[in-house]
Amino acid sequence: MRYWLMKSEPAEYGIDDLARDGSVAWFGVRNYQARNFMRDQMRVGDGVLFYHSSCAEPGIAGLAEVAKPAYPDATQFDPDGKYYDAKATPDNPRWFNVDVRFVKKTRLMPLAEIRGYPELAGMRILARGNRLSITPVDPDEWRHIVAQL
DNA sequence: GCCAACGTTGGC
DNA sequence: GCCAACGTTGGC
Numbered sequence: 001m002r003y004w005l006m007k008s009e010p011a012e013y014g015i016d017d018l019a020r021d022g023s024v025a026w027f028g029v030r031n032y033q034a035r036n037f038m039r040d041q042m043r044v045g046d047g048v049l050f051y052h053s054s055c056a057e058p059g060i061a062g063l064a065e066v067a068k069p070a071y072p073d074a075t076q077f078d079p080d081g082k083y084y085d086a087k088a089t090p091d092n093p094r095w096f097n098v099d100v101r102f103v104k105k106t107r108l109m110p111l112a113e114i115r116g117y118p119e120l121a122g123m124r125i126l127a128r129g130n131r132l133s134i135t136p137v138d139p140d141e142w143r144h145i146v147a148q149l
Numbered sequence: 150g151c152c153a154a155c156g157t158t159g160g161c
Numbered sequence: 162g163c164c165a166a167c168g169t170t171g172g173c
Contacts, residue, residue, distance in 0.1 A: 009171095055171095058171080
């Protein structure tokens with residue numbers, strides 16, 4: 001059992017959308033490190049911190065879990081879509097995604113609050129210049145965060 | 150809208 | 162295989 005933090009822009013897809021949908025394909029990831037986390041390390045049942053980014057109040061907005069192991073991201077094959085990848089074929093897909101299932105909406109834990117806990121100082125999300133949309137979370141960090149929500 | 154940081158691309 | 166240029170991310 002592992003833990004993850006996954007970023008999403010609430011204007012595109014926020015915790016309320018996930019609450020409505022129940023679960024969703026985490027398509028559109030076009031970064032190899034993030035892809036590898038999904039493809040190689042995520043297992044059904046892994047815990048997910050649902051993080052709102054690029055918005056007025058960035059922070060953790062809810063809890064989710066991995067609902068389906070990684071499979072080829074369908075959007076890479078759509079020539080009209082913005083996630084199209086001309087070098088990907090169904091026989092040799094380049095991008096993968098898991099499905100994520102809603103667990104609960106929580107209060108918003110703002111980035112500034114996360115930054116304030118010494119226990120969370122090692123989180124990737126706090127590293128300068130961090131741009132990874134999916135990052136592993138230590139079990140201790142997970143426990144600390146969940147206890148404050 | 151600014152800008153720092155980073156990943157990717159492509160010329161050589 | 163180097164590395165400069167470019168595009169994107171994301172907090173502020």
